[in-house]
Amino acid sequence: MFGASVVGLGQPIGLVVLSVGLATVRCVGTERSAPGVQNPLAVLWGKSAGRAGGRSNLLLQHLLDTAAVAELMWDHYLAPSVRRMLDGVAGDGGGRLLFAWLCGVHDFGKATPAFQHMDAAGAARVLGAGLSWDRHMVTRYRWRHDRAGGALIQRYLTDAGWSEESIGWVWPLIAGHHGLFPTLGGAREPKRAQQQLSGKGPGWDMARRALLDVFTRALGFDDVAEVDPSGFPSRAAQLQLSGFVVMADWIASDQDHFEGVDEFERVSLQGARERAEKAWGLLGLRGGWGELDEPEVDLFRRRFGDDPRPSQAMVVDVVNRMESPGLVVVEAPMGEGKTKAALVAAEILGARWGMDGVFVGMPTQATCDPMFTNVRAWVESISPSLASQVALLHGKRRFNKQWQGLLEDPAPDDRYTRVAEDEFGLDDPFGMSQGACCPEAAAERRAPAEWFLGAKRGLLSPFVVGTIDQLLFAATRTKHVMLRMAGLAGKVVILDEVHAADVYMSQFLAEGLRWLGQARIPVVLLSATLPPAQRRELVAAYLAGAGDNEDLNVPAEIVPEPTGYPNVTAVWRSEASAGHIVESCQSWRRDLRVEVEVLPEPVSAKAETGDDLSVGDAQVLSLLRERLAVGGCALVIRNTVRRAQDTFDALRAEFGDEVRLLHGRLSAAHRADRTEECLQALGPPEPNGPGRPARRILVATQLAEQSFDVDADLLITDLVPMDLLLQRIGRTHRHSGVRRPGPVVEPRVIVTGFLPRDGAPPEFPGAAEAIYGRYLLMRTAAQVCAAEGGCWSIPGQVPQLVADVYGSDRYSVPEDWAEAERQARADWEARQRARAESAEPFLLTRAGEHTRRTLEGLHRGGVSGSLSEEHHRAVVRDGDRSVEVVLVRRDDRGYRALSGRSLGTHGEASRDVLDDLLGGTVRLPAKLTQAAEADLGPLDGWRDHPWLRYSRALPLDASDAARLGDHVLRYDSLLGLVEEPR
Template sequence: MGDPLAALWGKSAGKAGGRANLLLQHLLDTAAVAELIWDHYLAPWTRRTLDDIAGQGEGRRFFAWLCGIHDFGKACPAFQHLDAAGAALVRRAGLVWNERVVERHRWRHDRAGGFLLRRQLTAAGWSEANIDWVWPLVAGHHGLFPTLGETRPRRALEQLSGRGPEWEKARRALLEAFTTALGFSGVTAAEPEQVPTRAVQLQLSGFVVMADWIASDQAHFVGVDSLAHVSMPGARERAEAAWKRLGLRGGWGELAAPDADAFQRRFGDDPRPSQTMVVDVAARMEAPGLLVVEAPMGEGKTKAALLAAEVLAARWGMDGVFVGMPTQATCDPMFANVRSWVEAIDPPLASQVALLHGKRMFNRRWRDLLEDGGTSPDDRFTGVAEDEFGLEDPFGVTSGSADPQAGPERRAPAQWFLGSKRGLLSPFVVGTIDQLLFAATRTKHVMLRMAGLAGKVVVLDEVHAADVYMSQFLMEGLRWLGQAGVPVVLLSATLPPAQRRELLAAYLAGAGSREDARPPEAATVPEPDGYPNVTAVWSTGTGVGHVVESSRSWRSDLQVAVEVLAEPPDDAADAPDAPSPGDEQVAALLRERLADGGCALVIRNTVARAQRTFEALHAEFGDEVRLLHGRLCAADRAVRTEECLRLLGPPDPEGPDRPHRLIVVATQIAEQSFDVDADLLVTDLAPMDLLLQRIGRTHRHAGVRRRGRVGEPRVVVTGFAPRDGAPPWFPRAAEGIYGRYLLLRTAALVCSGAGGSWSIPGQVPALVADVYEADRRVVPDAWVKAEREAYDDWAARQRARAESAEPFLLSRVGEHARPTLEGLHRGGSRDGVSEEQHRAMVRDGDRSVEVVLVRRDDRGYRTLSGRALGVHGDVSRDVIDDVLGGTVRLPAVLTEEAEQALAPLEGWRDHPWLRHSRALVLDASGAARIGDHVVRYDRLLGLVHTSPRRHGAGRP
């Protein structure tokens, strides 16, 4: 009979570089990695929080203990019998089991760990409160938090955990040896002094997973099968070598507070009054909290938010930022801006900025940064593989690790951070807001996402764009961030007052650890009385602290003339090939208004309307018309967007002259983060906040020379038909998108304002409030009945959509005040969820898929632009941009049939970027059939969808 610690194994020889790794060694390896995470990665705020939890300045040691103990559940027959060679050694050490029983009944080692560790900690005298929060971190380290009942197997517990006193003695020896190796006098001494909040527990759980995944990499941690060679110093040497080779690091560390000239140095401009206000308010906050910035389009909110984030990081010890944008398209320019900002603070840190969205591989700058670092493009960590025991092994395919000294200096975050589910762990991240919303879902490994937000400042732009469904995830995320003490900055130009109040209440509910959705204290925060404005709130422990300030805008209000162009009712208005009197009216209007030249922006609410309007205008104005919408392929959309920004962007003495006449027809993609300046805006009716966003694209920049009849700012609102003595007519598609209630109230204000003007931006808050505050009477008497009916329908739909989000939220209703993570995933976990499925989960839109358009002729496949791919579609390095440029999103109605019918080309199946891409093969005419539907790609119109309802069996 031998020492059980010399026999209990943690990694089999096949998963530890050819030699088994003893369990004690793996626990020590993980603890050593955790020490490096503490030293080189955790934010000062997080370290201080852990010091408070552990007490006596023992945060580092306790953190290492917490990470290392994760695999304690492997010390039982249920796990030890899984490898024949390892099992034989364990048996010889005197630890036996009934082979027939343990083979028939499975007990996962993560759940076993939670169950067995409870016994040991109880015996060591730990308090029930501390045991209750620690065991779920062990039981949940493979991504899902079970209930206590789920940790106990239904049958054969005695055989699975080890019959007889030998097994309990071995586990006690293992725990004692591990604990004392870290420097504690014993297990009792390792008990922390405080119970952390549930949000901090979730973040700590993510760091446990991080440490485990690094220490499980057999490329760096080759097995140690002799107890004589097991030691904490040896584990530290292994961990330091692995950390160096992986090139891991954190962000700022202790950041110095920006001085009075910081804004000019960061951005090359002097701050505007509103920007100074935002930064000053951030400096006056007494604790990490929520900062809501409301300012006009073009005011410079993002720059103000970044410097405010710098202030908050310096004051509270935050180590990086996450900047969340509304769309992938808006992420890409923001990525460049954030890199420049970080570089202005500390040049080497610019390499630590990550771009995080599902199509980042399309961003050439991101790919260049990866390739310049000597790394194969994008994610080698394509997923989490299954090991031989059916449990997750993040390195089941390849570790993807490389010595950073072996090639060119890396200009992007460490490759390890680019793996599946790890993107938010990068020190600085620019991504879609979805990345934050994902962190509020009850999905597997959600703890990694929350750990990625620990110690960061979170900045979210265009938060008004979150509808009622998305808002459930946003508010859930704010609750957890508030409880974790993560500072958040929210930006909007057109935020409805009720939405602001909900966002403040959600953060404060978390910060105050209250169960109710809206703490009474939130009602004490006053409404801002000016515009631009900023509202800051934080928890004082006994109540709510707040600062509410307003300032003047950097430029005087524009008097934007309001005009209505009634569109003749037409229920076929959204068919792409239907003739439209409305388009003829728009053409006549532009013919008259642009007779002396000028640049107009025409915004339609659907792609079909935009395509049809473009055809009508192109027939008259020819090449002076551009079309921009979401069903252009990636290459065409990028080229057209860049051209519009170049021709209609801020005045540039060295740039091209402003066109004599130009008409841009676009969809809602022109509403936000689209820095163009039109002389005239013609737009379909939309809810007031979105209508004002569109107005923000006209007369936007100073110093632009306006011609003749478009010298004064004017918005022409169409896409509806006012009627005498009755509510207006709206196209069916507009009602489907926005709902009749908001359209009625907006139409009332547009009609009452027609012939006059709106003072923009000064009047923006009042106009938005008039539409969204239901107690404000805005519609004519003749519309009241229709408005009441529309409101009832709208309110019912809002409730239904909010309720439909509940099954996916991280916390169930009524469970926000639970003290631990026990059962967090009960009844709602989502495993193996793809980026597209995650997006559908948090956005509530009809699911849609992206496809890559290719052409096929008698010589094989070609890219959409005509470059040859060969008979199997094989992709070489010099043609990949052309292939990716053919990516386009299909209409949602085609999703189900496209998912069933479309697949990668044969030559794509081993390509890292294309192996999951669906190819849509076009014939010589540019058309393809998907089920009964026909689509074609037109170089002017983009993707055109022909409904089978209009063409029988789908013939064009």
């Protein structure tokens, strides 16, 4: 049997003295007996010449390269909390050495005929050294090297004396390092291959033993037995550790930084460390803030220049009193300053529990942009050098001017643009904007390292602002989910507007909270209008994960309900018990008395397919003509794009350029520009700013519903469920110090989009019922009608109003609605159950398996392939799948971007027109998805482009119209994408 004694860690492994226990080792194949086996470590290859810069990389060298990268990750990237966890698992503070070993051993399964035969040149050297295989069998059957490694390592670790428990959690890390965790049976060699894929005879077995032994000793262990961990990491920690293994492997597999070493005499750990150091510096990789100092008493003032408001001080006090990392739920009014409180809380939690950064999840792409600005300023106040480490992750970030301004002059290479086909902004879906990878770029970058912005890597950035989808997708049984969970390791997670998660999304949110709770990752949830049942579900999910329980029931006596508003609920687990703090306080400002007015709108028979808007728009026009006669700013929120477009048309005919339109079917460029304009015109007053317009009307859809910091003098809104209605009310009279004309000096909400009836429940448009459900609309309408002519005290009444709609035992609709309400409730509950059940096949953990201890079989029955952005959205948001298209104009000379800039004859896009071209990206209505997938694809000039080849073009004619299936679409620079009547 092969053994090894290491002469010195800095010396080439080729100088290691190999002792052969047998004078002659024979590899027995099915066809012939091989002559004596030469040193197998000198021929087993890990990277072919084509993937290692022109010469093959020996397998042992690749394992050492990966281990050397892992050492740097430990020293410069992993959060203190992660290092402490690994130190505890390894025992005696040996986490760094164990981490390097786990990362390096990932490709152990390449020491098999199943892999070694795959490159002709490499195979010839292996065969020449005396290791043979049955050519017919290795080509007929397949055994992936990741699964092979996981299955084979168990035998060698058992022989080394490892405990069964340690082997149980370690082998899936090897078997799953290409993104999927198999079952033990699924990892084993196919029986029909008759052990030909692993290699028959003692030669292959001895070669693997030598590989494992030499690699282990080179790192500094006495032998493989010494590596056996003394602790058992949680399943969540295993998943995160698996992601770090993938990260180390991907870095060490970059042929531009790790050229092949094919001479055994040159193989060494010292060489691996030198290569890794150079690559790390060139890539510009780094972690977050490291070990934070104990927070100072005046931390809030130091960060934001003001003393905290009572609710903000309450949050700071609560997180300082928590006994372990846990979940913090902050419920406070719109404009209360929850974001600042959450950021300071994150800094305190990070200092107390060894966190190294933050992830801030927002409900939409539009709400991410202003949050990115806020988070970057906060991080810069902690340390100016950290501001460059904040990543913006969403699919339209290319159109965020601040993000673009932070990026270096785009000069990428194909290594990164080739992988730019991921979703949700986890890469750069609009590609090629990160700057060249060179020492100068790494030193001067004002955005995170380019490597972090590659496919599936975005959450690995030290500080991240993105959509909540980033977290939701980390709770799905999809390929490379471990990278997403590794990206959350060692971060404080902040999720804003969590009430926006419907029953389907809430399944993924609860699943994510389970894993975060088990990983002891602090989470801060923010909401202005959180239904009590939803709060209980979120708390229960986190505590179930932290306690490794299946049960999601948390009795009220364990975590009581808050009794005031604003309030904070904090929960954690210490040892076997759950702890909690529940506090309430007064808001920093007095309640607004918001007058409630109903503007009845007849619901025509056309409501089932698209609403007859003429009557309603005429009413809105008449009302605005009266209320804005002497000026003022109004916000009109419609529930559908079509309603918003028609209302905008009606108002613009009278008010002209004083009207703006904002919705989700504008092109990316138009939407970004209008959002910025609206925020500047109606946002917080600035001392030296241009001031508010004398009169302005913004017509919008749900985009203006949350995390949209505009202040309207008057709100007109379609009816929506109470929590969302209160969010919309939060956009009116939001800021102090704003001068408002007489007719709109008092806050008022005018609710329309439904028709109250005497002695019968209201009528609702079909589109509204389809979106929100008749039950919640009916209960909200009852409260709106009861309040008409009176006032709601905002925010004081917010908890009561929300609880009255969502708590069936707390409020009754009028008696003559009762039967209709009971039927609507039954339908709603059935739909809620069906939607919750429809999420189960995609959840990261199958029902009943949350208490499993290892990652074996985690992906069984999951989504294993690469998903498009449209499929990602469908997985976590339960909407009808919709697709984005790039609008181009076509004429006799070829193609032009929507902006008018010329493209090539076949649509070829040079770098200088790329922004203009992608500015024409627009999302189609979901009903056109099937037609778009069948009829649309890239232009001929895009087919060789590294990522435009994945885009769908929608060519417009001279009138900016196009036919798609049975539908005619037109793009209007003011209205956006319009579906013409058939």
